[in-house]
Amino acid sequence: MSLSSWNETATKQAILDFLARAGDENNPGYIPPTERIAAFDNDGTLWVEQPMPAQTGFLLGKLAEQVKANPALAAEEPYKSIVNRDPAFLQALSQQSPDAGVTFLNAIGSAWEGTSPEAYEAEAQAFLAALKHPRYGRPWIELIYQPMLELFDLLRANDWRVFVCSGGGRDFMRVFSEQTWGILREDVIGSALQYVYQGGRLVRSNAMLGNVALGPGKVEHIYDRTGRMALFAGGNADVDLEMLQAARFRLVVVHDDAEREYATTAASEKLLAAGQQGGWVMVSMKDDWKIVYKD
Amino acid sequence: MSLSSWNETATKQAILDFLARAGDENNPGYIPPTERIAAFDNDGTLWVEQPMPAQTGFLLGKLAEQVKANPALAAEEPYKSIVNRDPAFLQALSQQSPDAGVTFLNAIGSAWEGTSPEAYEAEAQAFLAALKHPRYGRPWIELIYQPMLELFDLLRANDWRVFVCSGGGRDFMRVFSEQTWGILREDVIGSALQYVYQGGRLVRSNAMLGNVALGPGKVEHIYDRTGRMALFAGGNADVDLEMLQAARFRLVVVHDDAEREYATTAASEKLLAAGQQGGWVMVSMKDDWKIVYKD
Numbered sequence: 001m002s003l004s005s006w007n008e009t010a011t012k013q014a015i016l017d018f019l020a021r022a023g024d025e026n027n028p029g030y031i032p033p034t035e036r037i038a039a040f041d042n043d044g045t046l047w048v049e050q051p052m053p054a055q056t057g058f059l060l061g062k063l064a065e066q067v068k069a070n071p072a073l074a075a076e077e078p079y080k081s082i083v084n085r086d087p088a089f090l091q092a093l094s095q096q097s098p099d100a101g102v103t104f105l106n107a108i109g110s111a112w113e114g115t116s117p118e119a120y121e122a123e124a125q126a127f128l129a130a131l132k133h134p135r136y137g138r139p140w141i142e143l144i145y146q147p148m149l150e151l152f153d154l155l156r157a158n159d160w161r162v163f164v165c166s167g168g169g170r171d172f173m174r175v176f177s178e179q180t181w182g183i184l185r186e187d188v189i190g191s192a193l194q195y196v197y198q199g200g201r202l203v204r205s206n207a208m209l210g211n212v213a214l215g216p217g218k219v220e221h222i223y224d225r226t227g228r229m230a231l232f233a234g235g236n237a238d239v240d241l242e243m244l245q246a247a248r249f250r251l252v253v254v255h256d257d258a259e260r261e262y263a264t265t266a267a268s269e270k271l272l273a274a275g276q277q278g279g280w281v282m283v284s285m286k287d288d289w290k291i292v293y294k295d
Numbered sequence: 296m297s298l299s300s301w302n303e304t305a306t307k308q309a310i311l312d313f314l315a316r317a318g319d320e321n322n323p324g325y326i327p328p329t330e331r332i333a334a335f336d337n338d339g340t341l342w343v344e345q346p347m348p349a350q351t352g353f354l355l356g357k358l359a360e361q362v363k364a365n366p367a368l369a370a371e372e373p374y375k376s377i378v379n380r381d382p383a384f385l386q387a388l389s390q391q392s393p394d395a396g397v398t399f400l401n402a403i404g405s406a407w408e409g410t411s412p413e414a415y416e417a418e419a420q421a422f423l424a425a426l427k428h429p430r431y432g433r434p435w436i437e438l439i440y441q442p443m444l445e446l447f448d449l450l451r452a453n454d455w456r457v458f459v460c461s462g463g464g465r466d467f468m469r470v471f472s473e474q475t476w477g478i479l480r481e482d483v484i485g486s487a488l489q490y491v492y493q494g495g496r497l498v499r500s501n502a503m504l505g506n507v508a509l510g511p512g513k514v515e516h517i518y519d520r521t522g523r524m525a526l527f528a529g530g531n532a533d534v535d536l537e538m539l540q541a542a543r544f545r546l547v548v549v550h551d552d553a554e555r556e557y558a559t560t561a562a563s564e565k566l567l568a569a570g571q572q573g574g575w576v577m578v579s580m581k582d583d584w585k586i587v588y589k590d
Contacts, residue, residue: 034473034479034480037481117518117522161479161481170522171522174522178329184329184456185329185521185522185523186332186456186520186521186522186523188522192519194505194515194519195515195518195519196506196511196515197511197512197514197515197518197537197541198511200540200541202514202515202518209504209505209519210489210504211491216491216492216493217492219492219497220489220490220491220492220497223412223490223492223497224487224489224490224504225481225520226480226481227412227465227466227469227480227481227483228480228481242492245495246492246495
């Protein structure tokens with residue numbers, strides 16, 4: 001439980017100090033065990049998200065298949081932008097921007113309408129099994145930040161309950177959360193379509209459960225799931241801002257490591273500014289991490 | 296972890312046998328730990344629900360207050376039925392029947408619209424602190440079935456994760472789940488209104504998250520929360536039928552103890568029939584439990 005992939009920097013010390021205070025009944029920073037909820041964004045916080053989040057490729061592939069099966073769709077959004085590889089659209093998508101639009105969300109909603117959880121999961125699993133990262137040539141599923149896994153272990157050892165809260169799909173992450181993060185399916189929070197139980201089976205509808213889990217939606221989903229705020233929160237992008245603001249310990253993963261990972265501030269400008277102003281814990285991948293990816 | 300408040304009957308043995316099989320890798324009934332999810336209804340399964348579920352009184356009181364503040368409401372449903380104490384309406388409500396109606400659900404939805412989680416919880420807590428059971432004269436919050444708490448302990452000792460899934464309000468149960476059941480807020484599943492995060496605070500809306508957690512809605516909410524079916528499920532009423540059908544171990548609490556609790560089959564006829572036909576584990580409060588309420 002020693003954060004062994006973290007360098008001996010002020011960042012590591014800040015984490016250790018916070019956990020020590022939170023665990024000490026005589027310290028004003030004490031947090032009762034029931035309230036020790038930690039939540040982390042996924043893309044860019046737990047694994048690589050450049051050049052585009054893994055799930056975005058999954059969704060684009062699915063919608064492109066639908067156009068193949070029904071070419072008339074190519075005249076409508078978002079299929080039109082997908083078929084034409086519209087740069088502004090893809091840019092908005094890659095940054096998990098709400099600007100990617102309602103038509104995209106609706107298309108995702110209807111893409112698996114009527115399918116079973118098993119059918120959806122089989123597709124997600126097949127996609128992930130085949131997905132290699134364009135730069136590293138390694139399976140994307142292996143491109144998990146080892147230091148963050150060690151942080152999970154440390155939090156658990158200090159009686160924190162660790163959740164993932166991603167704007168990405170709850171059901172997409174659940175297919176790999178247990179093996180990859182050691183996080184049970186029930187501790188995965190994300191944007192979600194509603195399933196209805198009909199004739200003894202669950203069937204996916206096209207209705208979202210609550211808002212997209214981005215920005216304020218992350219806080220909403222965490223409260224829905226846990227009845228609390230996450231007092232320890234980690235993220236890396238503007239869509240994580242509210243989740244971190246609502247926390248007591250705010251950890252920002254800063255992508256400043258062009259050599260081992262990426263150096264970019266795209267779609268993170270607001271978060272980085274808030275973190276610097278607020279004295280949040282800014283994790284430099286370059287300086288604070290001995291290694292980036294688990295072996 | 297010995298189910299010490301349970302008599303040495305076939306019921307107790309069936310529970311122990313199932314857990315032994317589920318825990319034995321060499322047994323065809325083995326269930327991997329990640330899949331060991333247990334879910335229990337609340338009213339009538341974990342505590343007394345006669346003559347009317349505790350939360351129903353809370354809701355009726357709230358709506359009656361609203362009529363006092365705005366007498367014009369008395370002309371509309373469900374306020375009209377509440378003010379007139381309409382027997383059919385109260386009967387439907389007391390049995391958690393969907394017939395209690397859409398107007399009632401909508402009224403509940405709007406009753407706390409715009410309030411904070413803290414404000415809602417303070418009201419629920421004040422109500423529960425004052426609520427005595429009309430027959431026993433004891434605080435309702437104490438009228439928990441001791442044998443079920445022991446079953447929770449036994450399940451946990453066998454690496455099952457215990458959830459409550461009630462048609463009642465998720466937020467209502469969360470105010471007492473940790474102290475009363477030893478169940479964390481995040482493991483409480485129930486009917487829920489959506490909160491939105493605005494200006495740095497959570498505000499209750501009037502929109503439900505998914506369906507009411509009754510009947511098929513229980514399976515839907517359990518899947519939403521856990522990504523799985525509950526393989527061990529306990530209930531006592533027709534609205535628990537689907538949750539039990541979807542499980543592998545089905546436990547039915549049978550209210551056959553007029554002396555210590557109640558003897559009634561109202562709104563449980565379908566469940567009792569399914570349980571008897573299917574060879575489910577029928578818990579006779581009279582014969583299987585040494586004591587009913589915790590001390």
